Amino acid sequence: MKRMLSVVVAVGLALSLASPAGAQQDTLAKVKDSGVLTIGTRTGSPPFAYINKNNEWVGFSIDLVEMLVKPEVQKAVGKPIKIEKKESTPPTRIPLLSSNAVDLIAGTMTDTPQRREVVDFSLTFFYTGAQFLVKKGSPIKSVNDLAGKRVAAQQGSTNAKILREKYPQAQLREFPDQPAAFQALLQGQVDAYTNDGIQLYGLKAKAPKPDEWDVVGDFYSEEPYGMAMRKGDAKFKAAVDAGLKNGFESGKYFEIYETWFGPKGELPYPMTPQVKAYLLKQIGK
């Protein structure tokens, strides 16, 4: 009996370790076979990816995939494909990608050097930085006012990492997703919630009483968003990048930006000239 147990344990471990190694390498071939491109995205990060009032799963990142990346991938595989969406959070997105459960992460993932060792990133499609959401009139005005304050962040996010390393005087509380962190702020479990500025504006706009909240502080981190894919899949990366590049060149990207972030968009957030220059520099303009 004991021997059988150890065999079972050994086989289980071996399987769990071997499966990612034995998986498919060529995403385009996989998409061609199945006719489906599976993206990992968010359900609670407006306006990038969220469930809207009509219970539809929409957002800026999803539109970029549908309108810019999908045509390129279809061209590469030579047939029409479908986009399928799966929920992926900061702690689950890289494992989902490595295990082939999703083919592309298109949500709010920051392109960092550490992550680049494990996954490949597309061209940057959005640029923001970390700030704080606080109750109006809060003594917290910037990252320098955090001594002894309780600050919520998302587990697995770059913001949590920076706070832990550089601002240990804050009491960090880490929640798995945005709704839980915001609930904690709403009820006073924490004094501030830190995330990428654009997401905080999105959250504030969606709050029951938007006027009660303020987004404060200068960017204390740089957060360029990219779409992530399995490492070393050059053909697939080329297709994704070509889609985004075409979008920047034709202006289609900026049209999509306007629908979400323009004056009539879900979240008015005019693009600064610096950000525009940053995005265009990627395609040599």
Place this chain on the structure above:
Amino acid sequence: MNYQFKWSVLWSGQSGVWLLQGLITTVEISALAWVLAAALGILSGALRTVPWKPARALATFYVEFFRNVPLLVWMFFWYFGVPPLLPRAVQDWIFNHGAEFWAGTFALGVYHGARMSEVIRSGIQAIPRTQFEASVAMGLTTFQAYRLVIVPIALRLIVPPATSESLNLLKNSSVALTISVAELTFQTRQIETYTAKAIEALTAGTVIYLVLCVGIAAIMARVERRFAIPGLIARGG
């Protein structure tokens, strides 16, 4: 898929310290919650068998209410639902003094107390009714009969299922990460954030849980042998 394994992430940098901190938090929250669960379980399990209807009804309500709602919901209940009932100054004080940990402990302890209760009740009901009647005939009150005779025998009968339940409690403590308790699973995710090496981090967590649980199971197997009542438990091979 060309996943590059890099096991050194587990002992380079701060990973080792984090895993140790996570392990300590997991053991702490589980031990405290276990004490709570055992106390509530013994009390409500015994009450469910006493010859007094209101006590049985109260214990039944506790068991059915707490074991039939998901643990995750209880975590949110104790963390988000309970504090607003307290005065503002008290709230601020507990939020600054580990509200997450205590909410997690209560959620885990009260939930598993309800499950433990069923284990204890089955142990009590496995004891022939005549045992209780004999105790009362000897002049013991109902309370004395339970305290001195019924519960001690039941506890010796239920070691195997109670062990299972305790291991469940230990593993379920990982749900506390949803309310920001930095236990073992939380720390494995943190390592993943820093190193982007998910499989290594998850494997480390898995092995630690496995070793911890197998260790407890081995100790409990000794306890079971030591306290088995000859004649009441048939010994198998």
